[in-house]
Amino acid sequence: MKIYISGALKSFCSRNAEIDIQGITLREILKSLVDEYPESAKVVFDGEGKLRTFIRVYADEDDKTDETRWDDDLSSYSKVFLLPLIAGGAPAKSVISDERRKDQVLDDEEIERFSNHLLLREIGVKGQKKIKAARIVVVGAGALGSPVIQYLAAAGVGTLKIVDFDEVQLKNLQCQVIHGLRDVKRPKVASARDSIRSVNRKLNVVAENVKLDAENVGSVVEGYDLVVDCSDNYKARYLINDACALRRIPLVFGAIYQYEGIVTTLNCDGGPCLRCLFPNPPEPGLVPTCAEGGSISPLGGIVGAIQANEALKLILGIGEALVGKILRIDALNLKFNLFNAAKNENCPICGFAPSIQEVEDFDYEEFCGLKQEEEEEPVERITPEDLAARIENGDPLTIVDVREPHERAILRFPGAIAIPIGQLARRQNELSHDRDVVFVCQHGQRSVFAIRTLREVGYQGPAYSLLGGIEAMKDLVFTSEGGML
């Protein structure tokens, strides 16, 4: 049988456009082809032995591409063709419809305010109206949320919803540049709202002082065009992803840790969602949060500014979005890498046969180790109040601080011996079995993990985990009894 291979496929094949190959059925012909010209296997098949998606096989005028036709007797045909299928689709358009754009009007003040946007060919008046029509949710008003909220507000995004449940703390001011000294102890959402209102009074700002859970996450994102995830924990990230994936709301994801950041755009233009990339959150205790691991001050600005830029591009439908790509930023060596991130067709939420149909009552906190009750063997707890009382009474206690040296340097627990988790098993002999041993860490998660680790290696002594960690203890003891510091 004569087989014709299109020149468009020549990069794999020898130059012979037409070759004679033994075989009656297509299956036999393809096999002989690969046997005779081993390099052609790369043309025809992908890594999994499937016919490449861009190849069509014809016997004369009949399409035989589908594998169900591969055993047809082809002896009555004169030639087999391996031809490329050249096809494609349009890239994602603006998430703002023309109707909504047309409803917007720019007044004189806005023409002046946004003149730098109006000068750009890709934006212009039309684009600025899209930005004005846009409704964006920013989850988290911290290191990432600060620049995202500020830039989106400055760019003229019509409606911005800010979601956070925390209050501003002094230590936040190192990187959360939307807040000021006067905002300490105020809700972050209120501080952020006031800050951007001072830039543009016309903005419609919705401040939601709420902690996300499976119940409320849907109503938080419902009716919005785009969500920017600036949260700092896995629970929130998976809740937001699931809620957005189910509603097909594009999601600009960002995360930072120490000197490293990542940005990607999810649920957009047929690209992946967070669960395509990471089906489940990491094991509890495996990944410290930014609050525990720290981060260099401008990193949130770098990553957040890129998130804001991505969000605006999606609103405008211009440029190349980080769809199917993860941008990794190494601020220490100033390296930017782009990784491909494919959509997973078996994704539990956005694949062909999704198993997740709604944001489930799946216990994220338990999964992420944020929950205070344990599902494994129970660990005894001690409340900050009880511990304070016992210290005051002078009870014989051993306090073990399992945090890392850099964390202890910030706030030392008085009288505690320091044994980082990694050294516990080896150093268990330092712990007396006659005295109660209280394990402390920053938030009361790793101390539970520490006790379990010790129990696993056979430690029998009385062990307690400080509930809520040093964070919970510090307002109680360290501030009222300053001497302990």
Place this chain on the structure above:
Amino acid sequence: MNHGSFAIEDALLTQILEAAEKAYPFECCGILLGSDDGAVKEIKEVRNVVSGEKQRVGFSIDPLELYRCETEAKKRNVQIVGFYHSHPDAPARLSNEDIKGMIPDMTYVVVSALNGKRSEVNAYKIKTCDKRRQTCQFT
């Protein structure tokens, strides 16, 4: 990311841009014919065989038409070196679908037609069948 170079004569590029404007609001598509080194010598417009309204957001070239075009080209001593298509009211960048169908070493010219007028043009190429993508662009 390495940026290769891609050369095309103004007159040929103009042909592509005109085709994009003419086809608006639908996608146009065609074949780039050229010499061994990939330099484009001719443009061959082909029918977009995607059905009806879907031509606004997609294109497809009939493989048999491509074969006939290739056979004709051989007589003039040129061969397929790439393809072009337009994106009506969308940027001149590859969509995910475009990338999925890309054949290594072929040049893909994408034209943006905004409101029926030519806007931006880019050319792209992937080197091997693995996922690493190399793009070459010109203005």
